[in-house]
Amino acid sequence: MTPPKPDARPDKVSLWRYLKLFRQDILSAQPAKLYRAWMAEFRTPFFRSYLVNDPKLLRMVLNERPMDFPKSDRIGEGLRPLLGNSVFLTNGALWQKQRRIIDPAFEGGRLRDTFPAMLAAGQAATARLTEGPQDIEPETSHAAADVIFRTLFSIPIEHAIATQVFDQFRDYQRTQPILNLAAFVPVPAWVPRFHRARTKQTARAIRALITRLTTDRMAQITAGTAPDDLATKIMTTRDPVSGDGFSTGEMVDQVAIFFLAGHETSASALAWALYLLATHPDAQDKVAQEADSFMADPQFARLSTLKFTRDVFREALRLYPPVPMMVRQTSRPEQMRGRTAPKGAQVVLSPWHLHRHTRLWDNPDGFDPTRFGTPNGRTSAREAYIPFSSGARVCTGAGFAMVEGPLLLATVLARWQLSADPQRVPVPVAHLTVRAKDGIWLTLSKRP
Numbered sequence: 001m002t003p004p005k006p007d008a009r010p011d012k013v014s015l016w017r018y019l020k021l022f023r024q025d026i027l028s029a030q031p032a033k034l035y036r037a038w039m040a041e042f043r044t045p046f047f048r049s050y051l052v053n054d055p056k057l058l059r060m061v062l063n064e065r066p067m068d069f070p071k072s073d074r075i076g077e078g079l080r081p082l083l084g085n086s087v088f089l090t091n092g093a094l095w096q097k098q099r100r101i102i103d104p105a106f107e108g109g110r111l112r113d114t115f116p117a118m119l120a121a122g123q124a125a126t127a128r129l130t131e132g133p134q135d136i137e138p139e140t141s142h143a144a145a146d147v148i149f150r151t152l153f154s155i156p157i158e159h160a161i162a163t164q165v166f167d168q169f170r171d172y173q174r175t176q177p178i179l180n181l182a183a184f185v186p187v188p189a190w191v192p193r194f195h196r197a198r199t200k201q202t203a204r205a206i207r208a209l210i211t212r213l214t215t216d217r218m219a220q221i222t223a224g225t226a227p228d229d230l231a232t233k234i235m236t237t238r239d240p241v242s243g244d245g246f247s248t249g250e251m252v253d254q255v256a257i258f259f260l261a262g263h264e265t266s267a268s269a270l271a272w273a274l275y276l277l278a279t280h281p282d283a284q285d286k287v288a289q290e291a292d293s294f295m296a297d298p299q300f301a302r303l304s305t306l307k308f309t310r311d312v313f314r315e316a317l318r319l320y321p322p323v324p325m326m327v328r329q330t331s332r333p334e335q336m337r338g339r340t341a342p343k344g345a346q347v348v349l350s351p352w353h354l355h356r357h358t359r360l361w362d363n364p365d366g367f368d369p370t371r372f373g374t375p376n377g378r379t380s381a382r383e384a385y386i387p388f389s390s391g392a393r394v395c396t397g398a399g400f401a402m403v404e405g406p407l408l409l410a411t412v413l414a415r416w417q418l419s420a421d422p423q424r425v426p427v428p429v430a431h432l433t434v435r436a437k438d439g440i441w442l443t444l445s446k447r448p
Helices: 017-022 053-063 073-083 091-106 110-126 136-151 161-177 197-223 230-235 248-278 281-295 300-303 308-318 368-375 375-383 398-413
Strands: 038-042 048-054 132-135 326-329 334-335 339-341 346-349 416-420 428-430 434-437 439-446
Touching: 048 339, 073 197, 073 248, 091 110, 091 300, 110 136, 110 230, 110 300, 110 398, 110 428, 110 434, 132 136, 136 230, 136 248, 136 398, 161 197, 161 248, 161 334, 197 230, 197 248, 230 248, 248 281, 248 308, 248 398, 248 416, 248 434, 281 300, 281 308, 281 398, 281 416, 300 398, 308 368, 308 398, 339 428, 346 398, 368 375
Parallel strands: 048 346
Antiparallel strands: 038 048, 132 439, 326 346, 334 339, 416 439, 428 434
């Protein structure tokens, strides 16, 4: 069974029709030709945009000259109410300082420390599941949020504040489109940013709750009673260049993006991985076998035994990258495939199109976890696989996610058998991440 993807729009539509489609869902707004194009130029009265699939241009933007292609403020406007000046939105010297403080918390040794909390969250999620048909997306969101709270603040999702943050965030991610009006129209700094009233209200509520957690942790650090988790590590780390640490307000910004990036993206990837396994019984059986063996003695050192499970998760990230598009901005005129992109042009890097590009991948729309062991798979994974971005701005939590994803798949598949309803095929759409339009409905039954 070929995994579903949204229907592409006709190659030519009016500008205003395109903007309306783009605001509703950026995936179905794109023409089919982008799955085979090396580059596409899009012009509006206000700016130029270039979608880039050429591996050489990708390397230039992400790996060779990342500081010449900062993140676009147009995209940041849509997330600013929740994320403030988090590391996800900043550029230049401020971004570099933030990464110097944050990155040590996610180094290899720290992943070993977070493993027990991830495992506990996975076991709790497995215990919550029930037999019968259900939308699996709320369950994966619950599990991913539990992982974040356990690893970041040493509290389970059942903690009162954690529960409130989770509930508020579910409202936020459905009311906030991936782009707001400022993405299309140049707006002076003094003009209101066109955010929906509910979006701003929910963002304020989430940030107030995170502020309580952060303030309480700062007091514990001062008293010498703080647990040795990710929040403590980040809040006690000093920038080796300036000697500065994060203030409470700055930490609130970072916790907001940890929750967004670490919860929303993981929930998306896990839900699609479970759907792919439900529709491919042979792959599900292989994962279940690995899961049975691993869960008999679940240790961090034994994660390497989940090799096929890891490839399933990688393939889910290829077919359904949680962040479907990333936008950079030219800081000076650039030559790209014979065209001159002016200063301030948008450079769109689209994992959604890149991962399904017909000139790069064999069987690009098919589900094949073994592809990463083939010559084509290895080459394409190196040149055209960016679920976590790449280069200097690669996601800080990429290693975290590649432990969490296979581990949660193993905890679920060791206990549950999955099947999909052929009458309820999920249609991917882009909210804050790639989700299903009407949920991902699976039927669960206990394994013998």
